[in-house]
Amino acid sequence: MPLSLRKIACIGAGYVGGPTMAVIADRCPDIDVTVLDLNAERIAAWNSEDLPVYEPGLAEVVSRARGRNLRFVGQAEGAAYVAAADAVFISVNTPTKTEGEGAGKASDLRYVESCARFIAAHATGHTIVIEKSTMPVRAADCVKSILATARPGVTFDILSNPEFLAEGTAIRDLEQPDRVLIGGERPESIAALAEIYRRWVPAERILSTGLWSAELSKLVANAFLAQRVSSINSISALCEVTGADVEEVAAVVGADSRIGPKFLRASVGFGGSCFQKDLLSLIYISESYGLTEVAAYWQQVVDLNQWQKRRFADLIAAPIADGAGSLRGRRIAILGFAFKKDTNDVRETPAMDVCRRLLARGATLAVHDYRVTPESVRSELGAQGVEVAATPEAALAGADGVAVLTEWSAYATLDWARLAGMLKAGAVIHDGRNILDAGAVRRAGLILRSIGRGAQPNA
């Protein structure tokens, strides 16, 4: 008889676990969904009107399902739901290790291992354990060995079901995914999970593979996406010195159907919790199998990204630094701190590296973002030399230089004719996302430098 998943639990109520379970609960009113997390504050926020994750459309999905077939509970209360669950998702963070073997590269599996121990301790009967978090290839071996410590008679099957949602578009990505990937060893377990997604995802978009292919595919998908960004960013530097326009080059290159137009936007650098972490994990795995050239190939994607962030900070500093290179007494308006628009997430945001580099040279920064809280900015940058501005205007007042670091749509429509007088004379505007209306900025008498675009006539 095919398995049927009627009760599911998810350990980890973060950017992935929360939205994913909310969409499953919304689409499958007959399935009971429990999300648990060690972090009581986060759980309280999921149970409030002020959700811990900002995602367009998320609040509506949560409000439809919460209290019906979706609940958010703390760890202690969650044990009983794990015991009753037919399937338990592991959706916790797998950050880059900071100490021990593989420090700086390998993914830290300690949170995953602790989930596996929790499941082993509380599960009853037969439970499907589903890796939702991004794992290094063969991580399921480690999960399996921990689950093997469960009481006799308690059995498990493991699936890898990595999430491909991108922040800012999480709900759309979950509701209309390009593909759902389920890797596993037993077809009946794969079919049971596929049955959930089939409620709203066409069958041809549900891909099933072996366990190791699924784990590796997620790392490789992120590595390829990051590689495209580093590729176009490398070209942005070449455009700036040759007078070519990276947007034009990207449009031409992307018009080739073999290449495609997406993910070719030059920027100050990629950020987010996944790209760098997953690249480093891929590099570490390659190194550990002795594949030095493979590791070096992907390392270059990371290195180029670091270089792009440094390069952009130095471009901002160049026109306003004193003879010794110091930015002391210079005020720089930072427009945008999130790693991309439509999210409040600052993990690995390129803004952090750019700001730190400017602060290290003595600059004072006035940081504005539409969603990132002042506490988040200060926890990344400290308070010294950092002012958090409530509006773009407040950040721009008296600025010697301006840097657009996040592509918030509202920055594209700033009224530069009105704002120009607020800036110090000669202030240069550096557009790290190519979203400003170049004509409007220049008509306001301001100097604009855009990433990947050679100097323009009035510059």
Ligand code: UDX
């Ligand atoms: C990514 C993957 O897209 C997603 O499939 C995976 O599940 C998690 O990692 P995310 O990190 O949320 O998602 O955002 P994404 O849209 O991929 O952007 C990552 C970074 O690349 C951002 O800093 C973004 O600004 C930057 N980027 C993206 C560019 O600089 N140029 C582009 O053309 C695209």
Ligand code: ADP
């Ligand atoms: P992601 O972007 O992968 O969702 P987040 O950091 O946003 O990552 O969320 C991961 C969540 O997992 C956090 O809320 C964290 O408290 C939770 N978590 C980590 N380890 C455990 C654990 N052993 N049990 C329960 N929750 C955990």
